[in-house]
Amino acid sequence: MSVRNLKSLFNPASVALVGASIKPHTVGAVATRNLFAAGFQGSIYLVNPRRTEIDGHACHADIASLPNPPDLAVIATPPDLVPEIIDQLGARGTKAAVVITAGFGEGGSARGQALCKAMLEAARPHLLRIVGPNCFGLMLPRIDLNASFIHMQPLPGQLAFVAQSGALLSTVVDWATHRRIGFSHLVSLGDMADVDFGDMLDYLSTDSHTRAILLYIESITHARKFMSAARAAARVKPVIVVKAGRYESSAAAASSHTGAMAGSDAVYEAAFKRAGILRVNDLEALFDAVSTLGQLQPVTGDRLALLTNGGGIGVMATDTLMYKKGTLAQLSETTMDRLNAVLPPTWSHGNPVDIIGDAPPQRYADALGAIIEDPGVDAVLVMNCPTAIGSSMDAAQAVLETFTQRSSHARRSGLLSCWLGEGPAEAARQMFHEQGIPSYESPTKAVRGFMQMVRYRHSQAMLMEVPPDIPENFTPNRQAVRKIIDMVLAEGRSWLLETEAKSVLAAYGIPVVETITAENPEAAAQIASTIEGPVVLKIQHGMILHKSDAGGVVLNLETPDAVRDRAICMREHFKQALDDVSALQFCVQPMIQKPHAHELIVGMHVDDQFGPVLLFGHGGTATEIILDRCLALPPLNMRLAHEMIAGTRISRLLAGYRGVPGANRADIAVTLVKVSQLICDFAEIVELDINPLLGDPHEVLALDARLRVAPADGPAGRRLAICPYPTELEQMIHLPGGQTLRLRPIRPEDEPAFQRLFNNLTPEDIRLRFLHPMKMMPKTLVVRLTQIDYDREMALVLTDGNGNQDADFFGVVRFSADPDREKAEFAILLDRSKTGLGLGPMLMRRIIDYARSRGIRQLFGEVLNDNRPMLALCKALGFKRRHVPNDPGVTEVSLQL
Template identity: 35%
Template sequence: MSTRYLKRFFKPRSIAVFGASEREDSMGGIVLRNLIDSGFEGRLMAVNSKGYEQVNGIACYSGVAELPEMPDLAIICSPPEAVAGIIRKLGANMVKAAMILTGGLSLHQSSHARSLREEVREAAGPYGIRILGPDCMGMLVPGSKMNASYSHINILKGKVAYVGQSGLLGTAMIDWANGQEIGFSHFLTLGDGVDVDLPSIIDYLARDPWTHAILVQMDRVIGDARSFVSALRSASRNKLVLVLKSNLVLQEDAPKLRTPGIPDSDVVYDAALRRAGAVRVESADELFNALETLSRMKPMRGERLALLCNGMGPNALATDRLLKNGGQLARLSEETEQQLTELLPPEARVSNPVDLNADANPERFAEVTRLLTKDPNVDAVLVIHAPTRLADSVKTAEQVISIARKTPRNVLTCWMGRYSAIAARNACNAAGIATFLTPEEAINAFLHMVDYHRNQRVMRQTPAPFLGQLVPGREQAAALIDAVPRDERDYLTHAEVSTLLNLYEIPTSRTRYAEDIPGVVDCARQMGGSVAVKALHSSNVYPFSYDETGHQRWHDLALDLYSISEVRHSTTKLAYRVNELYGNEQLFGYAVQQMKRGFQSMQINVGFTRDPVFGPLMIFGVGGYTVDVLADRNVMLPPLNLALAKEMVRSSRIYRIIAENSYQVERDVEQISGLLVSLSEMLVDIPQLKALEINPLLLNKRGLLAVDYSATVDEPGRLSISPYPEHLTEQITLKRSGRPAILRAVRGEDEPAHLEFYNQLSPESIRLRYFYSRGVPTHDELANWTQIDYDREMAFIVSAPRLDGKGYETLGVVRAVTDADNVRAEFSVVIRDDLQGEGLGIILMSKTIDYCRSRGTLELSGSTLASNKGMQALARKLGFDISYNAEEEVVEMKMQLNEPTEDWQIYRLQQ
């Protein structure tokens, strides 16, 4: 993931088109004509080895060596076998950006039996030239008057960026958008992805001021999943991101893409996109409708929707779709209903959804729309119109548009029909009002905005305060796992899993182990009461070992054994059954437990698995030996905090069962969520753990109890979301007071303490930090400051126990935000006013300098007001170079941490 030289793709000063000719079927010729027709203001050059003097009026050259100047961007439409050679020559001449529209490079082999795609990658490597494609459709940037694509039409200028992996779907989107008068800020497809990847483009577009939303069309994640999730998370904090992900998995790819414990890999993508704050759409139709809402809708005020129509049939369709998909129907205020009663005929419906009656005219549509947009209980309004003689479509649209323009609330429209409705829809398109063909389409589009609203709320939930607890058995657990490979096995024994869970304070059922039937009988006699016996063998020591129905494991059990004779008889039958299936070397004895029936227990399945694309995943759902556990799979990317864990529980099917049957619903949710957080911590602490399953986990009025469990190990896994950097924590002592404190990275749980810290700053400290006076930060701002992506930024805080003994308080904070290429990090630091002189500035800045230097950042920089003499003195003491920027009226502080090794890094540092 890197944005280096991407500006040359989006804002080139000169372009050379390779393979351009005046033949009608020449892709290079089409691209060149599109560049001319779009009014590109930079220099254009055509390149063709056949020696044309001109192509479409543009001077043509026979090769790279003949070019009068090297272009910012090279567009290659040449035959596949020529592409690698062209890239090599361009790189040798210091060209840094090339876009390959030529397709099929993966299918063609070079003389060395390698694919031409690999040859292109190798040709580009020594020169650092960035490659977009091959097999892409090109790029359209209206702001740069650039249509560098083979699209049959240009695009309109807008505020939505589109980036996809399919060229043909891209051209279809352009055609549809032009018909709807919808524009784009950028439009491109990535094709085969030799170099420039989706995370890099998302990072670039996220920083573009003319792009307000991003549409992503993708078939699969190519490359590093953490980079993809990180880029999406960063972009979605400030811009709405929608993703169209196809579900196609080729049969030959299915085995390597299978995730243990998850029969449908599509739910993994759902979980990843949801955790990243993006919204997923399921089809091209939904993507088109989502683009409609992205382009037309105002910022969301909330989720409560009011509907109005001149008949209840369309209202019923819309309401049914809204409620079935978890939407919220607004409850109108008494004042609004009274006004509607006075306005509408007696037979009309004045509650939501509002029925205007079949005799409604344009004026009635407009007035009811106005009243609904004034209701404090309404966040958005959907106007549905069925054509009648009394309510002309165009006249009604004009009246509704006049109201929609005057309100901050979103007004969506649906003009049913075709013959008389087309003109009304065109009027709405021209006015920038979202409009749809059917009530169901309108509801689906609105719910995309609701999903985004909810995802952002989940991302910014404030976890419970951090109390500084550490897992007491962490080192012992790590030692247990390290010993497993030495025994030449990739699984933990039943007893080892029990020990591991107990070390993370997850209670397990008391279990005895026996090697044979007499041993089982002896264990049962010592336990007393009813017992259960499980045969342990080479299949059930692995998590998620189920048949296609999801309930294979009950064959390994003998349950409800009340007498010793029952124990002996049932264990003998159990032994006979497993001996038929497994050899002696595959049998590991028996586990004996007391039965736990009679406690009104609910059975849960919980654990984690490892996806081939996104790495470790948390799993939660219905459990039991006979139930199809695979049918209920709630998935979330770790690491989890308490807020995320509660969201995972509440969004599952089993939560409804808990809510209906539990005496203490909140207590149960709290306990399950705590267990999920413990498992998440286990994943972070012990990356060698590949999978762990607890099934069943019993939940009853006594609490939680893990009854059966299994776990496996492998090479260390990598989380898609960077975990909390616990290794950066250190104990310190304040210089003047000698007060003990902790220097560590900020975490989401610090939000309440962060707000308290901010409120203790003086107005002067706030002005020196932010360069202006400002009010109390909002929850969203605090969430952005504390719930950070550790791959992209770092904030260190000094935290100390409160003097009254009630929790921790924040004493100072330093923040360093790094660009996507790790060239430059920008810092800011603030200390509580009453703690000046404690040495916190030196402590925090030294920590930041060491951290940024260790991760390879080239330069650390910051700026401060000229009046902030204390910050300037601290910077000089630490070795920063100080200079005054007269244009910005600030003092700039810079420190080189590492030497640049490539030309583009030197160039970036000079900017």
């Protein structure tokens, strides 16, 4: 359902507690006390058939006797009663409920699962939303609502914290209140029968009272909804997550290298990274990240300068920075001269800048003033350890005054602080916080906070970066792959033979070493005689997956006789392991000698929650021992492929070292993109390994491949956590004069073409399309319009018919739907040179038809009153018109689908 009726959940005017109680130490009693103690100004109704009042408040026997239907119901009754209560609430008009009660299938109880199903069925006809069951409830400090059984009242603030664990939520409230941290929302999701993390992200991303979203996740439901919501939320505000279960093993029985190396936590890591979410390891790091992201001025790099009155804490900070892969800033000669002029001769003469333990406040001010203006410094961490000579508070005041005085400087670094100790140091930290400067209790936390900012800015930059086009024409032979897969499934097999797997790769333009099948040792010898140079002999059988481990691979055989003899030995060896050796075959291929090649692995497996996951890393027979890999969710583009490569240790070797030339990283990235496309195209592919994939300065070459298939239960794109590019929407448009145009969905790579289309518009065109004048289109807007979520949005572009990647746009039509697909806002832009050809009506009809096919109920848009051609087109297409109350120059048009 997503955000439907969540307003009743998070902004209710009335609340009913079903299961109110006076019995000490019960959920009903604590929830009753919390509701009234928090100071909620709306109506509170108590429901308990055995009581007429509780603590002086009227109590009602049942839902029917309530004076008014509550916006929100909190249920703390035995589980057997919940489905009927939900039905009664829905019938009265209640749109949201929090089910605190447990007993709905935890631990696999069939009775509980049946109750959960009955509860949801009771809610569905009324569109009633449910948080829980088995949760601690929710707290909304902004409106003084505590609909939970947590032991204390949280402070109001601008952080939203959403957790599956109610006990953890209670702990966070206690921890945060002690540190004067406040919240806009605190929500315990429990078993997530209905409202889940995707729903919460969709709602909170547009909530004006929430500055950052904090998540504690044990598992997610509905991966595609989660990814869409997370990617949208991360574009507008920080989303920070703690994921529990980091070391859970989920691949012990995996049959491929990829399956063995891609544990569930690594998949979550890849998903968070793709969404632009910042992951931290624990709750302390979570709130440190909030402090940093909320207070530190945006930084443009990872170069950190350290200013300290103690050499030891400078070393600790440096160690942490190196461990976190940050950069110790190199101070310029100008900065060094300025520091030499104001510091005693015994200062450290480098970074960290140790101004010695007897530093008075002015020394802090002078040193910071020099460092903060250095163009080679992105941020400064100022540290202070207490001494009997200098005042910690005075030093803090000097730092703040210096930083404030330079607030208008054209180039100023960001500032973090770390005042160690208690008493005056605690007061200094509070003073920094009040002035918007993040402050930490230790150098380790401070550097970690800075690197969290670096990671967050990097993820935001990735979301805004325009990917390059694939550097070659890539037209896969899908029919050839379909034929192979259908044949294998018809024969009742799941694993493709090596030659079949390589044929699939070759159909997608992935270079493979020529491999020929031989039915017997004599045939293997004959094939070897036709190959120049030494050969490789491999066993080929559907039951033998890891051929090297089983003794089924022999390298560097020089003669046909040697090939025949080893094949005979192999057959005898495998007679002991296989019941039937009649299907045993051999593969012969040339022995590839590439002195500067690296053994890589490219793979894919299907995760239970996120669907297909891609893997890249260090390949070869020791790949599972080296465990150097990076995971990513498909679909990939060239930028994401290069990010995968950079996420491995072997990427440093691929750059070249000690006279060894670097590998062709572009070819490796292209291979990843092609594998991604293969996975997006065929739902039957459930496991894939290319190992090794050789990469050298000139090319890539797949030496071995494994591929497992299974019957598909739906279209290939449905199983992906991120909706892939919808190839099926591409079509050719034939104009009356003979010109042919191509209509296709927009791609992230289209940013330059979209920018050119905008640049060709006249000022009047821009005003009519964007409702106000605009001299240039901000890059953030261009990226937002080209990097769309195909699951919730669509933009169809009209370009020339030859399929050139750098072709100009002649028109764009789009819609963007709400998460519930109730409504979608449309827009259309047509180049003036293509008006009068009927393209505007054609584009509108295409987007209307597609919106209808996606289940969207209404299309709407805003049109200037003097844009008569657009209003006429909307009228011809059946749109209704309505004047916008607060803007008399604008008309809203809408079409029921």
